[in-house]
Amino acid sequence: MALDVESRQVVETAEGEVFDQLVVNVGPSHPSTHGVCRVIVHLDGEIVTRAEPVIGYLHRGIEKMAENRTYLQVVPLTDRLDYVGSMYSNWAYCRTLERLADIPVPERAEYLRVIVCELQRIASHMMAIGANGADTGALTLFVYAFDQRERVVELFEALCGQRLTYNYVRPGGVSYDVPDGWIEDVRAFTTEHRSALAEMDKLFFGNTITRGRLKGVGVLSAADAVAWGASGPVARGSGVNWDLRKHDPYSVYPRFDFDIPTGTEGDCYDRARVRLYECYESCRIIEQALAQMHSGSYRTEGLPRLIAPPPGDAYDHIESARGALGIYLVSDGSPRPYRMKVRSPAFCNLALLPMLSEGHMLSDLVAILGSLDPVFGEVDR
């Protein structure tokens, strides 16, 4: 693609002031853009006057590909949407399909789904906080956070043999029951994770440099968060108390006692800190789920290999680490989806970038982008 930007532009402000504007191209392959995001930044000195994200570099047409596959063959495709949180895409897709085709799910499978998804939330948030730290100069935090993420990934590897694209949640249940000793390992992890979180809280969020870099940067008001369709930690950092686990409860979430952490300022600091506190809540949910889970079947037996739901359409959503992740499926009665649409929270949150970064320094743009936590597999689909 040709770069259709001019390096210098003379701009006249509303007050009649004339200044030279520098146009800088950031990305699409840049360490701090969290994937393949390109941002065309208009600068007045070091101040961002306009930032325009250019996305689509990872567009694989997954929604189109799904129309040419059977319902079961689409599950691995959903792994490739949000590759930092594949369990969520699996689960959101399976929930919609189960709703459309009226497939029952055993109780043990629901508990296993909750446990893996809360572990996934920890893994994803560790990635987000660590990268946010690395972007703003706190590389130590990145190492601490990735150590914790690695523990979760090892638990997943023991569970389903995969570290990144799990294909674990399947229509009607999950693909494997837990291996021997896995539940004890998860219990040990949650205990250890809590102390690691406390350490990271002191190391990063109590740090003067971090406060200077993140506080008051990229402030999103609660009204804007609602109007722009922000969800997940981005909305909750602005004090919008909206979490689908509480406010549109699904699966077995009503049986657990947990809180929704919210911020007050809506800046990068609050967004990052909401993620940290959500990890505590995830630990609480995992421990309760492990205590409540009974033995039983982990999948519905006797499902046909070719699922052909009745004609119609259905939408269902779950709270992913990035927000409200929804899958919309249209069936025409054949064994292939007529249309699949992914309501991507990362896509909707990234749309905030131009508004949040205006008037900030170029170095703050990196902090703001990191605090929105985009995963480009899901943004571009």
Next chain:
Amino acid sequence: MNLDDLRDHLCSVYPDLCPLFSVEFGDGVLTVGPDALFSAANDLKNLGFDRLLMLTAVDRGEHFEYHCRLLSRAMSAAITLKTEIPRDRPSVASLVPLWPAADWQEREVFDLFGIRFAGHPDLRRILLPDEWEGYPLRKDYADPRVIRRPDYI
């Protein structure tokens, strides 16, 4: 709020929208004509649907089906706004003046379906390159570079 309460609330505030309300697969659906889309969306916003969750389209052959899913946190209810857009004149009102969240989602629908949104501030392709030809999510889209999977089933 369950669907019966939502229907009653909708009918008491906007009686003219009442006959357009239906329930499909456990979801409240409001089906309107393409010209009445903006005013219906505006009414729903005034009713308390403060959040635009998802905006998309489906190629139904002779027409496009437009879907817009709205959510109200105060009422804890969701509603889907549906309309049929004729294939020969694929244009509908933009909802950006009501919810800025529609901005990128309408660009995506324009990019992949070629549906134009009247009143959109910046309607251009978002996922595909600007010079791309055709609209891939249309069922009649043909690209010689696409490798078809053989029909195993």
